[in-house]
Ligand code: COA
């Protein structure tokens with residue numbers, strides 16, 4: 001039996017052989033002659049002379065290879081009370097019909113398509129139909145408002161947008177169409193057409209000549225049995241663009257290519273998630289996030305697993321037993337979600353009485369990522385599920401695990417608070433701010449020695465310079481993860497914090513800089529700072545500290561309400577912005593930089609050193625006082 005050490009060392013000694021072996025598990029239209037092409041791209045490119053279609057490898061290959069009648073997607077929607085299962089053959093038929101409808105609207109290889117949809121099977125079908133045509137998709141999370149969608153429309157200039165009439169949140173129906181129309185209105189780039197899925201919960205009006213009915217468009221092709229061949233796609237052609245928060249309001253378009261992505265994700269299904277083809281895998285996330293891309297859609301389908309597409313919440317749809325019910329009912333072997341989901345369940349069912357009511361005999365392992373997994377939650381989850389709970393660490397940029405516990409190779413001893421060890425492909429190091437390698441046990445910048453492995457992003461969409469500046473320039477020869485952490489003597493990594501202004505709210509990655517830009521637009525605001533403060537359930541919550549213009553004499557509560565509404569309208573409800581604290585001054589360095597990290601530590605009651613460069617330490621006391629007054633703690 002190979003150990004993790006054997007496999008990791010094997011990769012280190014001969015990455016070419018390691019990745020070519022992994023690549024051979026897929027069907028290529030032109031197999032690559034070698035794995036790595038050092039002379040291409042910012043740090044090299046993977047499988048650059050190969051051609052491969054991701055949709056073919058997710059669907060056709062399995063239909064032809066004996067899985068036609070196996071469930072590919074189980075849609076379980078406790079929020080609407082619906083369930084639907086699609087076999088690989090049925091899913092392929094849906095994807096082909098939609099691909100044909102997209103072709104009718106002129107979509108061809110290279111054209112971008114935005115997908116703005118709730119968690120319905122058609123969202124995955126849309127992604128796969130784009131992949132079939134070689135048209136890069138860009139999925140935008142449904143919790144983002146018009147302005148965020150407009151920014152993405154302008155950045156990737158889609159020829160077409162696929163959307164739905166509505167999404168369903170607990171207690172309310174979210175009308176998507178007005179948000180979509182608002183975004184198209186705001187954007188300078190105008191898509192030629194939209195395809196709208198009318199949902200029975202709430203329909204919408206279609207604009208003549210621009211909006212087309214999804215069901216009608218695919219029905220004609222289903223009836224006619226139209227076939228659409230898989231486009232011949234270069235391994236380095238983009239499969240998708242996924243926007244993620246950067247340090248400003250302008251999101252970064254993470255590009256994922258076809259070849260490296262398929263190879264890497266396929267490798268992870270057995271080696272990290274320990275599932276065999278045919279088994280049921282569930283990532284409880286949303287297709288709008290990277291976890292949804294990699295592990296609701298592409299990873300499980302590439303490996304011939306049944307994937308669950310869950311439209312609901314961990315609590316309230318209808319209660320905290322839902323996750324256990326889904327795992328039991330669909331015989332889930334591996335499940336993956338963000339720690340915040342289990343914190344929500346724990347709050348509602350602290351003794352795990354609901355879990356005990358379900359047969360979890362098929363479940364082997366639970367995986368957590370997206371934010372720090374606090375030991376309390378892991379210990380609770382181990383106890384109530386009776387299964388190993390695995391923390392693993394990765395980012396939108398990498399698309400798959402940088403540090404994890406490779407259960408399919410061997411279950412390594414769990415150290416609480418650590419996502420375990422570097423995965424093959426990742427040479428993880430911890431550097432000082434000056435770029436020196438730090439001794440084991442010391443806190444510093446977590447970086448990856450270049451090249452990044454297959455599956456990780458080769459660039460940002462139309463922003464090569466920003467890609468280099470944001471990720472490669474600070475530590476030459478390394479990729480900067482923007483996470484701070486340390487590695488212990490056994491090579492276990494501990495991730496402590498971000499080194500930039502990104503915060504993590506309920507597993508959702510958000511930019512405090514972007515929120516500050518919104519607050520600053522309020523006519524009564526002179527200056528502001530947004531910091532991520534600790535929250536028991538969501539991990540972090542954004543808190544705005546706001547200096548009002550001199551002479552403003554309106555009730556503060558009115559302004560606070562307007563700020564909350566602005567954030568919902570501009571970024572979206574997902575920002576979860578509800579805290580706006582009026583202050584007189586903000587703590588700054590002598591050069592004028594706002595000391596956000598110091599404010600956060602002080603509010604969270606963490607130890608902090610008074611920065612030597614602080615201009616006026618008395619301001620921190622004022623902030624503490626304003627916070628006490630606001631939160632009623634003093
Ligand atoms: N469309 C429209 N609105 C959405 C939305 C969507 N797809 N998703 C979330 N929202 C809204 C919510 O309704 C909520 O609105 P409100 O302020 O009016 O109540 C707001 O955005 C915040 O949503 P969320 O952060 O999801 O908070 P919540 O209180 O509704 O639920 C959790 C909290 C922990 C239960 C939930 O975030 C969760 O399940 N998270 C873990 C799983 C996950 O998605 N992880 C992502 C990466 S793995």
Ligand code: AMP
Nearest residue numbers: 369370371372392393394395396495509
């Ligand atoms: P995203 O790109 O949305 O997946 O967010 C990536 C960021 O989330 C990382 O840079 C980390 O800051 C944080 N993160 C993800 N997984 C973990 C984890 N297992 N432990 C600690 N932080 C994590």
